[in-house]
Amino acid sequence: MRVLVTGATGFIGRLVVRHLRDAGAELRLASRHPERLGSGSEAVAMPDFNAPAADFLALTRDVTHVVHCAGLNNDQGDATEADYRAANVELSARLSQTAAAQVSGRFIHLSSIRAVIGARVSATIDENTLPAPQCVYGRSKREAEIKVLNAYASLGRSDAAVLRLPPVYGNGMRGNLTTLMRLADTALPLPTGALTGIRSLMSSEAAARAVSHLLSHSGSLRPTYMGADVPPVAIAAVIAAFRRGFGRPTRLITVPAGLMRPAAAVLGKRAFWDSMTATQICDPSLLISQGWAPETGTLERLAELARLPEPRLVG
Template sequence: MRVLVTGATGFVGKAVVRELQDRGHEVFAGSRSGAAGGGGAVGITLDVTDPGSVLRAVGQANPDAVIHLVGIITQQGTQTFERVHVEGTRNVLAALPRGARYVHMSALGAREDSTSRYSTSKARAEALVRASGAAFTIFQPSLIFGVGDDFFGRVLRELVSTAPIVPQIGNGQFPFRPVSVQDVSRAFVGALELPASVGQTYALTGPDEFTFRALLELELAALGKKKPIVAVPLALMNLAVPAMQILPKPPITADQYAMLKEGNTAPNEPARSTFGLPMLKLPDYLPDIVRQAVGKSSSGAEEGVKGSRV
C-alpha cells in the first residue's frame, strides 16, 4: 500500500513510518522540511496549513492511504490550534483521493466543552473527519511515552528538576493512562490492514493508570532524585498559571494546565485486542527516556518534539 504520512518527522511520525516499512508498505514522509527521515521513505514537502502544499504532496504520493498526524501542543505565532488542527485537517481531507483510507490522530479528551483550546480544536477536527465521507479511523491517544517524547522527557522532567521542591497541582489525584509510542504506531498501521476499523473511533491508552502524583514520583525515581512533593492549592495555581504566560517560555501553558486538571484516562479495550497491542509499561521505559533527554539537554541539542499528546 502507498501511504502518505503527515507529520512524518515528529515523535509519533517517525515510529509510524518505521512500523509501515516493517510491514512492507511504500511510505511517503510528509513534513514541512521535506526530509525523508531515512529507512527508504520518500520525503515530501507538506505544510498542512497550506492547501496548495497539501494538494501537491498528495499528487506526488498518489497514496492509497493517508495517516494524518500533524499536531501542536503549544501555540506559537501563526501556528495556532485552529489553523493546524482544524484547518489543517480540512485541507488534508479536501485533497484525499477518492476511495483512499484515512487514519486520524486526535487526542483523548477531545470534546467541544473542554476548557482546553487544544482539546476543543481536536474535537472540531474529529467532526470534520466524520462528516467527510472518507473511509476513516480515528485514534484518541492519552499521554504518549517513548524516547524523545515531550511530556516525560521535558515537561515533567523540568517540573521535578527546577526547584528544591516538586510542585503538585492540587491534590494530585488527576488520573492518567500513558500509552507507549510503539503501541500507538502499531494501532495506526494496523487500522490500514483491518477493514472492520473503518468508521470507528478508538481510545489509545496503556495498561496502567497513574495519578498525577504517582507520575511525579516515577519521574523523580527515574532521575535518581529525592525531593519533597508539595501540594499547591488549585486556587493559587489558577492565579499563578495566567501570570506565567508573560514569560517567553512559561513552565506550563494555560492549555497544559487545563488538560492536567481534567486528567486523561480511558479503558484500553477494544483497541488492545483489536490491534494486538503489546501494552508496554511506562515504568520499564521511563529511566531510558529521561536519561536520553538529560543527555541531549546537557549537550545543547534540541530536546523533545512538538506534536499531539504525542
C-alpha cells in the same frame, strides 16, 4: 501497500514511519521539512491548506492508505486561533476530501483527547463520550475529526478513522510531561504529594503500533478509537518514576491542596496545578478488542526515559 504519512518528521510521525517501514510498507513521506527525512522513502513537501488542488492530488496519487499525523500541537504558546484552524481544520479537510475521492484504502487521522475534554476536567472517556472541547486547540482537533469523517461519509465510505491520544510520552515529548520531568530532575524535596490526579498516558511507541494496527487489521473500521496505556497512573507516581530514572531520592512532600492552590495562582501556575489534580482516564477497550496490545509498564518506561544520557525534551 503504499502509505502516505503526513507529519513524518514529527514526534509521533517519525515512529509511525519506522513501524510501517519495518512492516515492509512502501512509503511516501510528507513534511514541512522534507530535507530531514533522509533516504529510503519518497519525501515530499507538505502543501499548505490553501495550496492548489493539484498539489493535494499529487500528494495522494498512487498511494493505498493515508496516515495524517501533521498538525499544530497545543504546546505552541504563540499560536493563534487562525493558526490552529489552518493547520488542523483546513489542512485536514483538504487532504481528506482529496483522499476520499482518490485513495482506495484507509485514512487514519491522529487526534487528541482535547477534542473531547478540557485539561482540568475529571472524567473517564471512551469513543462514546460526548465531545466538549474547552480550548482553541481542542476545538480545532474536534472540527478536524468531523471534516475527515464527513469527507468519507459523503462518498459512502466508512474506511476513515480518528485515533484520539492522551498525553504521549517518549524521546522528544513536550508539554506538561516535560515540566514534570524537569521538576523531577532536582535534589530538592518537592511539594507534589498533593498532586492527586490520575492520568491515562500513552507511549509514543504504542501510538505508532496503534496506527499500524488500524491500517492492517482485517475487520472494518469504527469511526473513532481511544488509545492509552493501561493502567492509568498517578501524577505523583509519574514524578517518582522520573526521579528513579535520574537516580534521585523520591522526596515528595504532601502539602494540603488548600495551601498549594493559592501558591500556584500567585506563581502564575494555577492552570498547571488544576490540570495535575484532575483525573482523566481513557478506555482503550475497543482497540484492545480488535487485537491491539497496550503498553502496560508505563512507570518503568518513564524511568527509562529519564535514564537517557541527554533526554530530548523538544522535537
